[in-house]
Amino acid sequence: MYGITHAATGWCAGLLLAPLVDAHTLPQAVVLATVTAGAALLPNLDHPDARQSRLLYLLTAALSAVMQGLSRLLGRLTSRRFEAYGGERQYFTHTLLFAGLLGAGVSWWVSTARTFAVVAVLVLSCVFVVDALGDWLLPAVAGAVLVALVNTDKMAAMSPWLGLAVGVGVLVHCAGEGMTGDGSPLFWPVPLGGQTWREIPAPALARFQAGGLFEVAVLLPGLVIADMLLLPGMTTLLGSFFG
Numbered sequence: 001m002y003g004i005t006h007a008a009t010g011w012c013a014g015l016l017l018a019p020l021v022d023a024h025t026l027p028q029a030v031v032l033a034t035v036t037a038g039a040a041l042l043p044n045l046d047h048p049d050a051r052q053s054r055l056l057y058l059l060t061a062a063l064s065a066v067m068q069g070l071s072r073l074l075g076r077l078t079s080r081r082f083e084a085y086g087g088e089r090q091y092f093t094h095t096l097l098f099a100g101l102l103g104a105g106v107s108w109w110v111s112t113a114r115t116f117a118v119v120a121v122l123v124l125s126c127v128f129v130v131d132a133l134g135d136w137l138l139p140a141v142a143g144a145v146l147v148a149l150v151n152t153d154k155m156a157a158m159s160p161w162l163g164l165a166v167g168v169g170v171l172v173h174c175a176g177e178g179m180t181g182d183g184s185p186l187f188w189p190v191p192l193g194g195q196t197w198r199e200i201p202a203p204a205l206a207r208f209q210a211g212g213l214f215e216v217a218v219l220l221p222g223l224v225i226a227d228m229l230l231l232p233g234m235t236t237l238l239g240s241f242f243g
């Protein structure tokens with residue numbers, strides 16, 4: 001699946017998550033969606049040639065190297081056949097365990113470092129999202145983030161949920177990989193069929209070719225429309241306009 005589709009799917013998931021965690025205002029919802037969309041691109045750091053691994057030069061290259069090394073170590077410790085799954089992509093970033101640990105870590109960091117951690121998470125997410133979706137999104141995201149940072153009282157109420165947004169974004173990425181037939185070793189280190197790194201693809205009817213006609217002409221435009229309609233107040237605005 002293309003990075004732009006991962007980002008659009010993560011954005012949609014973030015907007016669906018927002019009202020469930022009382023993020024009802026537009027700045028709150030956009031901040032949460034930005035974090036979820038950024039996290040939906042994060043698992044690609046397990047590949048040295050991925051766009052995300054090269055985006056911020058030394059910073060993302062170092063993160064990528066850490067993810068690859070950790071995955072390689074865990075793979076060799078938990079599977080004698082890991083070489084068959086190794087290659088350039090290391091897979092640990094495509095597991096439920098990684099999503100849970102990363103989400104919990106972000107929640108702890110935000111609760112400890114407060115404003116600095118929130119800004120760091122938002123900036124990294126914005127960089128990933130704008131790179132994937134295009135520079136046209138930069139003014140809207142930057143404006144919402146600026147409003148969010150100015151209204152610190154409102155943001156304080158939702159800051160514990162940023163870790164949840166990160167975890168959801170990672171899982172959205174894994175679901176997208178499954179739909180293109182590649183699958184992800186979601187349940188590692190639980191052995192399935194004797195394989196701890198067993199990839200779990202989506203059901204056959206839910207799969208499509210990565211970069212194919214369905215993704216480009218149907219799925220991506222549908223996600224863009226959904227992303228706009230899910231913005232707080234958008235359905236009310238459209239109802240007033242056409243009503």
